[in-house]
Amino acid sequence: MTKLKVAIQKSGRLNEDSLKILKDCGISVDNGREQLKASARNFPLEVLYLRNGDIPQYLRDGVVDIAILGENTLIEKGQDLEIIEKLGFSKCRVSIAVPKGVDYTDIKDLAGKRVATSYPNTVKGYFDNKGVDIDLHIINGSVEIAPNIGLADAVCDIVSSGSTLFKNNLKEVEVMLKSEAVITKAPDLSSEKQAILDKLQFRIKSVLRARESRYVLLNAPNEKIDEIISLLPGMKSPTVLPLAEEGWSSIHSVMNKDKFWEIIDELKEVGAEGILVCPIEKMVL
Ligand SMILES: Nc1ncnc2c1ncn2[C@@H]1O[C@H](COP(=O)(O)OP(=O)(O)OP(=O)(O)O)[C@@H](O)[C@H]1O
Ligand SMILES: O=P(O)(O)OC[C@H]1O[C@H](OP(=O)(O)OP(=O)(O)O)[C@H](O)[C@@H]1O
Ligand SMILES: [Mg+2]
16 A cells, blocks of 8 residues: 655654644654654554654655655755645744844844854855855854854854843844744655645645634624624634523634634624633634
């Protein structure tokens, strides 16, 4: 039987959320702590647990068919590979930082300076594009320590909360790119594998849509129903059901989770009561 081979980070920032999205798609696999390869029990999928940095080449070589990776890794090593879905987790940026005490006004301030990074292609491309020559130092980890030990004048690394920069007395001065986890695929998938991927992608889209959405239920006096419906940005027309209490109805709708907070005050003002907001497991359109 044909199986789709998916590469997932063996350990690190992406491992847990990558397995979680497969699980939410109803696909269960072992976590890779014990073995480097695992078959899904209920879907034609084989998971290979690999180092992120190696995955772009494995995709090109056809060793794996698809992968869950940070966009930043693709920008660094896999510009030729196609992103087929953005997954909304592991959001971060890749930024340039300098010691807090340094006066910084412009990227040209870094001309001739030593810049330490684990993303040499990205950094080189960025500085070349700005026409600024730098002295590039490639370091594989703990990049932020480099200025403190006299190894570099600036660093270029991943920033999320900013706490690593803060702890190392650095300040972010340029955001080179923004990244999140994505699914990417090998250049030439057979039609059988593409068909499995289409099924997987359909499930993933349903899960992502559900993660973004909330099921909202509220009670309202009948004369306010039209006004409340006009506030609700629902999937389709909302459901309106009579309550046991005369003159009152229950209104149900699905909306974007952020949108809910934008309209909550208006809903209350118009007379909505007993508002419930519930998570949705899957959303199939
Ligand atoms: N602090 C962070 N917040 C959010 N996302 C992050 C953060 N650090 C890294 N990431 C994302 O997770 C990915 C994996 O990072 P991680 O540090 O786990 O592995 P790595 O060292 O880049 O790769 P390898 O698997 O080769 O060891 C990064 O490429 C980035 O997209
Ligand atoms: O802005 P922050 O929230 O502090 O996150 C940024 C840090 O997170 C990542 O390191 P990670 O913790 O993955 O360790 P690593 O260097 O071993 O990959 C990244 O390399 C930064 O150092
Ligand atoms: Mg890391």
